[in-house]
Amino acid sequence: MLNTLLIVEDEALFGSELTRHYRKAGWEVEWAKDLKEARELLLEHDFEPLLILSDMNLPDGNVLDFMESLQGQVVNTEWLLLTGYGSVPDSVRALRLGAYDFLEKPCEMARLDLVVAAAARSVQAQKRLAQQVRQRFRRYSPEAYVGKSRATQRVREMLARLTRVPFSALIIGGETGTGKGLVARILHYGGKRAENPLIELNCAALPRELLESELFGHEAGAFTGALARHRGLFEQAEGGTLFLDEIGEMSPDLQSKLLKAIEDRKIRRLGSEKEISVDVQILAASHRDLEGMVRRGEFRGDLYHRLSVFKLTLPPLREIKEDLEELVELFVAEFNAKAGKHVKVVPEAAWAELRAHDWPGNVRELRNVIERCVLFAEGPQLPAEWLQLRRNDARGMPADDTATADGVFIPLDGSMALDDMDCYIIRTTLERHDGNVTAAARALGATRETLRYRIRKYGLKESS
Numbered sequence: 001m002l003n004t005l006l007i008v009e010d011e012a013l014f015g016s017e018l019t020r021h022y023r024k025a026g027w028e029v030e031w032a033k034d035l036k037e038a039r040e041l042l043l044e045h046d047f048e049p050l051l052i053l054s055d056m057n058l059p060d061g062n063v064l065d066f067m068e069s070l071q072g073q074v075v076n077t078e079w080l081l082l083t084g085y086g087s088v089p090d091s092v093r094a095l096r097l098g099a100y101d102f103l104e105k106p107c108e109m110a111r112l113d114l115v116v117a118a119a120a121r122s123v124q125a126q127k128r129l130a131q132q133v134r135q136r137f138r139r140y141s142p143e144a145y146v147g148k149s150r151a152t153q154r155v156r157e158m159l160a161r162l163t164r165v166p167f168s169a170l171i172i173g174g175e176t177g178t179g180k181g182l183v184a185r186i187l188h189y190g191g192k193r194a195e196n197p198l199i200e201l202n203c204a205a206l207p208r209e210l211l212e213s214e215l216f217g218h219e220a221g222a223f224t225g226a227l228a229r230h231r232g233l234f235e236q237a238e239g240g241t242l243f244l245d246e247i248g249e250m251s252p253d254l255q256s257k258l259l260k261a262i263e264d265r266k267i268r269r270l271g272s273e274k275e276i277s278v279d280v281q282i283l284a285a286s287h288r289d290l291e292g293m294v295r296r297g298e299f300r301g302d303l304y305h306r307l308s309v310f311k312l313t314l315p316p317l318r319e320i321k322e323d324l325e326e327l328v329e330l331f332v333a334e335f336n337a338k339a340g341k342h343v344k345v346v347p348e349a350a351w352a353e354l355r356a357h358d359w360p361g362n363v364r365e366l367r368n369v370i371e372r373c374v375l376f377a378e379g380p381q382l383p384a385e386w387l388q389l390r391r392n393d394a395r396g397m398p399a400d401d402t403a404t405a406d407g408v409f410i411p412l413d414g415s416m417a418l419d420d421m422d423c424y425i426i427r428t429t430l431e432r433h434d435g436n437v438t439a440a441a442r443a444l445g446a447t448r449e450t451l452r453y454r455i456r457k458y459g460l461k462e463s464s
């Protein structure tokens with residue numbers, strides 16, 4: 001498609017020179033000799049210019065008043081203003097109205113070309129961004145949470161409701177792979193904050209000190225290694241949403257700082273006295289039983305109650321097997337498109353296996369299994385031999401026969417969460433050393449303190 005340019009210029013000679021010049025350079029150009037003509041082109045003839053190159057003063061008015069009168073009606077365009085000598089005082093107002101740049105008349109064509117090219121790039125980037133946001137809106141509507149079971153329908157209804165109301169915090173619960181991340185995206189992109197940032201942070205991924213400076217930011221010199229000022233994620237998410245995954249892993253003192261930030265709607269960067277107001281919606285997710293953690297004193301009750309004004313708990317796949325059909329269809333279509341395959345039929349034998357499986361890794365495990373099958377498919381039939389669904393003895397634990405004498409087998413197919421793997425390795429090592437922490441720590445290359453901390457974290461037993 002041609003780049004489109006609207007020239008608004010009353011000087012006949014200059015106007016026709018500009019028109020000729022840019023047509024020759026490949027632009028589709030319209031030339032309006034006053035603001036009335038420009039308005040007609042923009043609003044009545046639906047001319048959608050990438051760029052408007054306009055003189056400041058036209059016979060029927062000033063272009064800044066014109067820009068103001070059009071606010072919101074002409075989008076995805078940049079304004080480039082040509083000013084006569086001495087009209088610079090208007091520049092503040094022009095910039096406020098969104099003008100891209102000024103050039104003083106008379107100006108050299110070569111310079112004008114450079115500014116025009118830069119402005120065009122700027123609009124194209126804006127258009128791409130707007131397109132991506134639109135795609136996300138579509139991708140993350142409540143309908144993106146697929147399934148026909150009653151429980152899934154209820155979650156979808158809740159999502160539709162929640163995207164219409166302003167809420168400050170919410171907890172998303174559910175086992176690993178049940179769609180907590182997907183739900184967070186639906187809540188953000190389906191709601192009023194969609195055009196502002198969604199910032200995700202996995203609280204289990206960072207050590208405590210780093211987590212604090214990631215969240216709240218720091219001033220230069222706040223601690224060793226803090227060379228420059230850093231805006232924390234609260235500030236980066238301004239106007240939008242902060243998705244705190246694995247919130248159960250956050251240390252208690254950081255939990256109280258988080259609670260204060262949510263209640264006061266203010267944060268303070270590390271090493272700074274100044275409070276900064278923030279407007280951020282918090283979505284907190286955990287696959288752990290936060291209520292139980294509160295009862296055991298492992299998670300702050302006040303933070304939990306502040307966050308759980310609204311609570312969404314996502315069902316595990318083994319309880320909503322009616323959803324398998326729609327989910328399988330969704331993932332087959334997704335991987336057909338990604339891999340250029342044409343799988344159309346899921347044989348009855350495959351359905352039987354899919355229905356019989358317990359799905360410890362939930363929808364993520366299903367998605368991984370379907371991906372593997374579609375990638376290995378030779379024709380229109382889903383190859384059941386690639387389902388390779390293991391029998392699981394305990395949820396999230398590999399079958400015993402997969403452990404070897406001096407090692408353990410860990411499946412990397414999404415069926416086990418990282419925490420479950422950690423817990424499984426520690427439990428197996430302890431069992432092999434009759435619960436002796438010193439011996440188990442040696443075998444794992446860890447200190448006794450580290451191992452004790454994790455034994456407590458996972459509620460495992462050591463010999464007394």
Ligand SMILES: Nc1ncnc2c1ncn2[C@@H]1O[C@H](COP(=O)(O)OP(=O)(O)OP(=O)(O)O)[C@@H](O)[C@H]1O
Binds near residue numbers: 146182287330363417
């Ligand atoms: N109901 C659903 N409909 C469509 N896709 C789903 C659904 N539930 C989960 N998924 C997909 O399954 C995958 C895993 O989901 P997601 O990452 O959101 O899980 P999670 O609960 O955040 O996992 P974890 O606790 O391990 O972070 C994603 O690709 C997600 O889009």
